[in-house]
Amino acid sequence: MRSIVLQHMIDNKDHYIEQWRVSFGELLFSRSESTIKPQYIQDEMKEEFVSVIFDTLTMDRHSRRAVVKRFAERLIHDGWVVSEFIMSLQRLRRIVMKDLSNHYDKEKFVDLSGELEDWLDEQITDLTTEFAKNHEEVKAIQNVALKELSAPLIPVFDKIVVMPLIGTIDTKRASQIMENLLDGIIEHRAQVVLIDITGVPLVDTMVAHHIIRASEAVRLVGAECLLVGIRPEIAQTIVNLGIDLGNFTTKSTLKKGVEAALQMTHRDIITNEEPVTGGGLN
Amino acid sequence: MSNHSCIEIANEWGIVSARQAGRELSKEIGFGSVDQARITTAISELARNIYLYTEIGKIDLEEISDNHKNGKVRGIKVVASDKGPGIENLRDVMIDGFTTSGGLGAGLPGVKRLMDEFDIESIPGEGTTITTIKWLR
Amino acid sequence: MRIPILKLGRYLLISVQVELDDQTALQFQEDLLNKIHQEGSLGVVIDLTSVDMIDSFIAKVIGDVVEMSSLMGAKVVLTGIQPAVAITLIDMGVSLQEVQTALDLEQGLERLQQELGG
Ligand SMILES: Nc1ncnc2c1ncn2[C@@H]1O[C@H](COP(=O)(O)OP(=O)(O)OP(=O)(O)O)[C@@H](O)[C@H]1O
Numbered sequence: 001m002r003s004i005v006l007q008h009m010i011d012n013k014d015h016y017i018e019q020w021r022v023s024f025g026e027l028l029f030s031r032s033e034s035t036i037k038p039q040y041i042q043d044e045m046k047e048e049f050v051s052v053i054f055d056t057l058t059m060d061r062h063s064r065r066a067v068v069k070r071f072a073e074r075l076i077h078d079g080w081v082v083s084e085f086i087m088s089l090q091r092l093r094r095i096v097m098k099d100l101s102n103h104y105d106k107e108k109f110v111d112l113s114g115e116l117e118d119w120l121d122e123q124i125t126d127l128t129t130e131f132a133k134n135h136e137e138v139k140a141i142q143n144v145a146l147k148e149l150s151a152p153l154i155p156v157f158d159k160i161v162v163m164p165l166i167g168t169i170d171t172k173r174a175s176q177i178m179e180n181l182l183d184g185i186i187e188h189r190a191q192v193v194l195i196d197i198t199g200v201p202l203v204d205t206m207v208a209h210h211i212i213r214a215s216e217a218v219r220l221v222g223a224e225c226l227l228v229g230i231r232p233e234i235a236q237t238i239v240n241l242g243i244d245l246g247n248f249t250t251k252s253t254l255k256k257g258v259e260a261a262l263q264m265t266h267r268d269i270i271t272n273e274e275p276v277t278g279g280g281l282n
Numbered sequence: 283m284s285n286h287s288c289i290e291i292a293n294e295w296g297i298v299s300a301r302q303a304g305r306e307l308s309k310e311i312g313f314g315s316v317d318q319a320r321i322t323t324a325i326s327e328l329a330r331n332i333y334l335y336t337e338i339g340k341i342d343l344e345e346i347s348d349n350h351k352n353g354k355v356r357g358i359k360v361v362a363s364d365k366g367p368g369i370e371n372l373r374d375v376m377i378d379g380f381t382t383s384g385g386l387g388a389g390l391p392g393v394k395r396l397m398d399e400f401d402i403e404s405i406p407g408e409g410t411t412i413t414t415i416k417w418l419r
Numbered sequence: 420m421r422i423p424i425l426k427l428g429r430y431l432l433i434s435v436q437v438e439l440d441d442q443t444a445l446q447f448q449e450d451l452l453n454k455i456h457q458e459g460s461l462g463v464v465i466d467l468t469s470v471d472m473i474d475s476f477i478a479k480v481i482g483d484v485v486e487m488s489s490l491m492g493a494k495v496v497l498t499g500i501q502p503a504v505a506i507t508l509i510d511m512g513v514s515l516q517e518v519q520t521a522l523d524l525e526q527g528l529e530r531l532q533q534e535l536g537g
């Protein structure tokens with residue numbers, strides 16, 4: 001059986017929507033994130049919110065939740081401020097409460113306001129749970145992306161992969177990079193890895209130490225490392241600090257590195273006499 | 283409930299048992315494959331030293347936890363103890379390449395690098411106790 | 420426990436599938452050298468894909484085996500060293516500098532063929 005309050009709201013739907021719309025103005029879309037959106041989109045959103053709340057009154061708990069879930073997803077996706085929607089739900093509470101107190105005697109009113117609270121709590125809970133869940137998911141995805149971003153491994157040719165290092169390399173990142181590197185080598189069956197340090201602002205003894213360790217580990221799993229992207233100032237610091245990269249094949253640019261890697265895997269880039277279909281790689 | 287096991291090292295089979303127990307416990311605690319290999323290897327080094335340089339000893343493995351600033355952290359504690367001859371010069375044995383047995387001399391300094399905490403207590407003529415911890419990060 | 424050694428033409432193939440205790444490792448060292456002598460093998464591939472830990476003792480046995488084989492005229496390639504094992508070895512300060520490596524058995528054989536010319 002549907003509760004008296006819900007029935008009451010369904011019966012007086014148009015009246016409530018009318019009143020609620022009036023108070024929307026000051027509540028919904030007051031934050032800058034919302035106000036930068038075009039007016040017509042704001043209006044659309046308001047109407048959708050109204051229908052999410054009022055159309056679901058006749059549904060069971062399960063379908064209601066599905067609708068709210070979809071709405072919350074859209075809020076997050078389009079970057080709306082969820083707290084504004086929750087505040088405006090509180091406003092709806094006030095409107096309905098006031099109306100209930102006019103229609104029913106005190107005793108009945110207490111019962112009904114309890115029912116109203118339950119219904120509202122449910123809406124707010126569903127909205128915020130969805131939001132929190134979604135937020136967590138987004139965060140988890142971002143974390144994974146960040147991890148991969150900090151040490152991506154790019155297959156360029158069969159058996160050749162490039163790992164561009166960008167930013168500062170501390171011990172924690174270094175071990176993450178090493179694990180990514182080794183797992184990637186196995187995954188791509190790579191024989192040569194080009195470690196590109198063009199994007200590393202500073203190579204001190206610590207960074208050099210990490211790079212040397214990584215290249216030794218790479219050799220143990222069965223591949224070889226080439227260090228590329230050595231800028232003049234990096235070459236200077238390496239020598240001035242007395243860092244021994246003796247066992248390392250190094251190249252100034254990625255392009256030269258790729259050429260060397262192709263040679264190491266017994267391949268060559270050849271230029272065809274005339275343009276033909278198919279690659280120039282053998 | 284804390285997870286605890288003790289493996290006696292009296293022969294070289296003890297080395298295998300100790301590292302198998304170590305791998306199992308570290309997996310159970312939730313260590314990744316790289317840390318599992320680190321912990322297992324450290325245990326193997328400590329157990330082998332007991333086998334090589336003393337008559338008998340034991341390896342204690344225990345799951346531990348500690349309150350860090352970011353909440354509770356779990357870890358594994360490995361204690362290798364024996365009543366052997368002890369180590370005369372503690373400083374020497376921690377140098378890479380130092381060995382009295384023709385090994386690589388990578389054992390003890392290696393264990394120190396593999397684990398997060400390393401403590402060695404040795405009294406010549408009485409025995410040696412080495413305590414190491416790896417935290418789950 | 421003995422580690423089986425397979426013969427493939429002038430090469431020997433070994434895939435280590437058992438937990439490497441000290442005795443097994445030493446027995447393997449002896450068996451391999453005998454086999455190289457017996458067969459006059461030119462190359463050896465030792466596949467370590469299933470090995471989940473190499474401590475300093477096993478590292479020494481492996482390093483010795485490579486050196487001894489090369490004294491007997493056989494080139495050794497180690498294959499399939501797992502990332503976790505490689506990282507642990509590096510942490511230990513054991514980098515097996517003199518040892519040749521390849522990703523897997525197939526690439527190991529390729530490598531031998533390239534170096535020994537067919
Ligand atoms: N439990 C022990 N009791 C007495 N002496 C020990 C003990 N553990 C180690 N030592 C001494 O410390 C030395 C260094 O040990 P460490 O494990 O670092 O190298 P190793 O055992 O000689 O070689 P590796 O471990 O590389 O095979 C040993 O040679 C031995 O003399």
Ligand SMILES: [Mg+2]
Nearest residue numbers: 327331389390
């Ligand atoms: Mg030792």
